[in-house]
Amino acid sequence: MIFTPTLSGLLSNPPSFYNAKPPNSYPLNCYPMTSDEAKAQLDERVRDMMTWHFSDETGCPFWLDWKKSVGWDPREEVKSYEDIVKFPHFQDEWLRDEKNERFVPNAFKGRPFNVFETGGTTGLPKQRVGWDDYKHDYEQFSHQLSDEFFPKGGNWIMVGPTGPRRLRLAVEHLANYRGGSCYHVDCDPRWVKKVIARKAYEEAERYQAHVMEQAVEIIKHRDIQCIFTTPRLLASIGERISISSHGIKGCFCGGTSMTPEYVRFLQEEVLEDKAQFVPTYGNTLMGLAVSVPEELKANNYSVTYYAPQPRAVLRIVDPEKTEITKGYGEYGRVELTTLTHEFFMPRFLERDEAIRRHPHAKHPWDGVGDVRPFGALTGKVIEGVY
Amino acid sequence: MSAPHIPILRQGRVHKSLDVQTVPKLGTDEAAAEISFACADMIKYDLHKMGTARAALKKFSCQELVEITKKAGEIFLNDALPVGTEGAMQTPEDYVLSLASTSGLPHALIRMNMKRLGGIFADIDTIFRGLTRGLDWAVLDKGYGEQGGAPVSFSATTNELAVILPSNSPAVNALWIPSIAMKVPVLLKPGREEPWTPWRIIQAFIKAGAPAEAFSLYPTQHEGSGIIIRRAGRVMLFGDDSTVKQYENDERIEVHGTGYSKFLIGEDEIDNWEKYIDTIVESVSANSGRSCICTSTIVVPRHGDAIAHAVAKRLAEIKPLAQDDPNAKLSGFANPMFAEWINEAVEKGLRAGGATDVTAEFREGERFHQRDGMNYLQPTLIRVDSFDQELAIREFLFPFASVVECPQAEMLGKIGFSLVVTAVTKDVAWINQLFDCPHIDRLNIGNVPTNRIKWDQPHEGNLFEFLYTRRSFQIADIA
Numbered sequence: 034m035i036f037t038p039t040l041s042g043l044l045s046n047p048p049s050f051y052n053a054k055p056p057n058s059y060p061l062n063c064y065p066m067t068s069d070e071a072k073a074q075l076d077e078r079v080r081d082m083m084t085w086h087f088s089d090e091t092g093c094p095f096w097l098d099w100k101k102s103v104g105w106d107p108r109e110e111v112k113s114y115e116d117i118v119k120f121p122h123f124q125d126e127w128l129r130d131e132k133n134e135r136f137v138p139n140a141f142k143g144r145p146f147n148v149f150e151t152g153g154t155t156g157l158p159k160q161r162v163g164w165d166d167y168k169h170d171y172e173q174f175s176h177q178l179s180d181e182f183f184p185k186g187g188n189w190i191m192v193g194p195t196g197p198r199r200l201r202l203a204v205e206h207l208a209n210y211r212g213g214s215c216y217h218v219d220c221d222p223r224w225v226k227k228v229i230a231r232k233a234y235e236e237a238e239r240y241q242a243h244v245m246e247q248a249v250e251i252i253k254h255r256d257i258q259c260i261f262t263t264p265r266l267l268a269s270i271g272e273r274i275s276i277s278s279h280g281i282k283g284c285f286c287g288g289t290s291m292t293p294e295y296v297r298f299l300q301e302e303v304l305e306d307k308a309q310f311v312p313t314y315g316n317t318l319m320g321l322a323v324s325v326p327e328e329l330k331a332n333n334y335s336v337t338y339y340a341p342q343p344r345a346v347l348r349i350v351d352p353e354k355t356e357i358t359k360g361y362g363e364y365g366r367v368e369l370t371t372l373t374h375e376f377f378m379p380r381f382l383e384r385d386e387a388i389r390r391h392p393h394a395k396h397p398w399d400g401v402g403d404v405r406p407f408g409a410l411t412g413k414v415i416e417g418v419y
Numbered sequence: 420m421s422a423p424h425i426p427i428l429r430q431g432r433v434h435k436s437l438d439v440q441t442v443p444k445l446g447t448d449e450a451a452a453e454i455s456f457a458c459a460d461m462i463k464y465d466l467h468k469m470g471t472a473r474a475a476l477k478k479f480s481c482q483e484l485v486e487i488t489k490k491a492g493e494i495f496l497n498d499a500l501p502v503g504t505e506g507a508m509q510t511p512e513d514y515v516l517s518l519a520s521t522s523g524l525p526h527a528l529i530r531m532n533m534k535r536l537g538g539i540f541a542d543i544d545t546i547f548r549g550l551t552r553g554l555d556w557a558v559l560d561k562g563y564g565e566q567g568g569a570p571v572s573f574s575a576t577t578n579e580l581a582v583i584l585p586s587n588s589p590a591v592n593a594l595w596i597p598s599i600a601m602k603v604p605v606l607l608k609p610g611r612e613e614p615w616t617p618w619r620i621i622q623a624f625i626k627a628g629a630p631a632e633a634f635s636l637y638p639t640q641h642e643g644s645g646i647i648i649r650r651a652g653r654v655m656l657f658g659d660d661s662t663v664k665q666y667e668n669d670e671r672i673e674v675h676g677t678g679y680s681k682f683l684i685g686e687d688e689i690d691n692w693e694k695y696i697d698t699i700v701e702s703v704s705a706n707s708g709r710s711c712i713c714t715s716t717i718v719v720p721r722h723g724d725a726i727a728h729a730v731a732k733r734l735a736e737i738k739p740l741a742q743d744d745p746n747a748k749l750s751g752f753a754n755p756m757f758a759e760w761i762n763e764a765v766e767k768g769l770r771a772g773g774a775t776d777v778t779a780e781f782r783e784g785e786r787f788h789q790r791d792g793m794n795y796l797q798p799t800l801i802r803v804d805s806f807d808q809e810l811a812i813r814e815f816l817f818p819f820a821s822v823v824e825c826p827q828a829e830m831l832g833k834i835g836f837s838l839v840v841t842a843v844t845k846d847v848a849w850i851n852q853l854f855d856c857p858h859i860d861r862l863n864i865g866n867v868p869t870n871r872i873k874w875d876q877p878h879e880g881n882l883f884e885f886l887y888t889r890r891s892f893q894i895a896d897i898a
Contacts, residue, residue, distance in 0.1 A: 294438035
């Protein structure tokens with residue numbers, strides 16, 4: 034039986050001022066399904082998104098103007114995911130240079146939006162507007178989590194970037210959605226980047242210690258079972274206390290690339306193989322690509338992430354000729370396409386590279402493995418060395 | 420034998436990483452070794468536990484550890500020892516071949532360095548006594564005692580001596596070997612192309628009876644090195660002037676930097692200069708000119724041109740030879756770009772004027788030379804007009820020196836920091852000035868090559884004083 038909760042069914046608080054409700058027939062969790070079924074679902078999603086984002090009633094000024102400028106209509110020419118290469122690469126500078134209002138779909142007109150920021154240490158940061166996407170993404174993610182390691186009703190702590198980050202609201206929503214509350218300890222990555230750029234490593238360590246002191250106090254004195262943090266901060270907490278001995282059973286982690294050796298270290302030494310480590314890959318523009326944590330050890334801690342298809346798609350492309358998808362087992366640059374009613378972003382080239390991996394029974398579409406910064410190694414890399 | 424896998428050693432415990440890099444034999448795609456790389460956070464965690472490593476060493480008396488060190492030296496020089504994780508054994512000859520294949524060092528130089536290291540092991544009791552100024556070792560076992568009739572007590576400043584090792588000089592391992600007899604565990608970060616020497620020394624120590632917990636080996640990337648430098652209790656590292664400057668106020672860190680070692684001839688001996696050419700040539704070219712104790716500036720009151728010609732002619736006889744040629748004295752560069760960068764730095768200095776490459780008329784071919792897939796720099800002797808010329812006081816990783824004329828009375832004001840100075844003179848007044856000169860680290864009076872050093876005296880810091888601090892104490896009877 035295919036598990037198909039509907040969009041409206043999973044929304045915690047369907048807003049009453051929703052001007053134009055998007056179609057609610059898209060399933061959030063679609064497994065078990067075959068790769069063919071997943072592909073058909075994706076193609077249908079692509080067609081619907083073309084209709085949504087390039088129709089005057091529902092599309093946003095940015096894409097409607099773009100359509101006029103290029104002289105072709107995606108509603109006519111983009112009929113499947115393969116056709117997405119007809120779009121140029123989305124430039125994230127547009128999210129800084131264009132006014133945010135130009136990305137508001139007409140269907141959402143009049144509804145106040147959240148502003149989420151991504152990257153940036155100086156100047157105007159890149160911003161994405163949003164309404165409920167983060168809730169959809171994290172509710173969908175919630176269904177992937179093990180109730181054994183992330184108990185329903187358990188409290189969470191988030192140790193990481195809060196401020197204007199989508200993550201701040203998303204993790205709290207995840208905790209609430211699972212019946213718990215969320216404590217927060219802020220870590221400002223923009224400040225850390227500046228400190229490291231001037232090689233003030235001791236100052237960076239002092240700042241990290243400042244963050245850690247707050248996190249450790251809360252973990253020690255409050256009833257917390259789940260944590261979201263970055264790999265480095267997790268290791269830093271583990272330097273100070275035994276994380277699992279303080280009641281934490283599950284760790285949802287994201288933020289930077291991790292080598293298999295580092296993932297093993299975090300699972301076996303930092304979490305002492307007692308709490309479950311759940312690596313994720315994501316950002317403000319995509320949502321959350323998930324891994325299969327119960328298979329980490331069997332895969333020698335090489336992590337494969339699966340995009341939240343059909344809401345977002347990850348493709349491993351040839352960096353020199355990005356319309357070409359790399360073969361399975363080959364490294365290439367990560368290309369992201371986001372396909373939600375709130376945000377359409379075709380073919381954004383992430384600053385990462387990864388190995389194209391085969392679909393998984395739980396996620397019957399391509400995965401991206403061993404993500405690392407783009408250009409980290411210039412030599413040819415063959416999968417299997419781990 | 421297939422390429423051995425050099426693992427991480429975490430207090431002697433083998434850890435095979437999932438992050439593995441291959442070190443190729445120079446000039447080929449063939450693997451010489453696979454190396455496990457440690458992540459930085461793992462090192463952080465392990466540093467918290469180094470107290471147990473020290474506890475393992477403290478179970479032994481200093482006398483026992485001195486005997487173990489001597490025995491380890493014999494084993495290092497003569498025995499087949501485990502290499503890697505698959506049970507393979509490495510004979511001394513295998514060690515020479517492995518190190519040559521990744522470092523570019525000629526076999527003859529490696530054997531010479533082996534002997535030097537063997538000397539450190541063998542002379543450990545002399546070195547220990549020299550660095551502690553004759554301290555009864557039992558004082559370290561008991562924690563307190565007497566020295567020269569005065570009460571003394573020493574406590575360790577650290578649970579580990581961390582060493583960031585370079586890739587180009589196996590002899591630098593001499594610096595940490597005495598640490599074991601002093602009951603301080605070592606945490607070593609090997610150079611990428613040179614895991615062989617620290618690995619073999621560790622295996623020799625363990626076979627000789629030292630506790631494995633005393634040895635940690637972390638091949639790691641830049642970030643891991645940073646963690647070691649920032650977190651370890653005592654750190655030894657190698658670098659240039661900027662590295663020295665960076666850590667000059669950090670008592671935890673001892674930087675072995677550029678030596679700028681010099682060979683001086685006094686007014687009273689300069690007319691006998693021909694007698695000292697052999698010594699000068701050895702001082703410039705020993706260990707392929709790669710040591711901080713090699714002479715890089717020759718300072719004479721007169722006869723500068725004649726001395727430059729004589730030294731250049733002899734240096735030019737040192738040519739790039741096959742690595743296994745028993746006469747090979749010149750090392751290739753493991754990183755081929757280094758040779759190009761250094762050569763350009765020399766050429767830039769020559770273009771500035773006031774400097775002549777005297778070796779050019781004697782050597783075959785250009786300074787930059789390629790052979791057997793490796794880049795070499797042929798020995799170079801530069802005659803400079805004055806100390807102001809930019810090549811007058813420079814140090815490079817190949818046999819390189821300048822000759823500058825300067826009145827004896829002005830020499831000490833001009834030479835600047837010098838790790839080693841050999842001064843050929845019998846002039847007692849000048850000798851007294853030399854002993855009084857604060858920027859000379861090691862001083863040789865007479866016809867002594869700068870590269871011949873005695874390890875029972877401090878070398879860029881006293882290891883014992885680095886690892887131990889003297890404390891005041893009183894013990895009274897309790898009624």
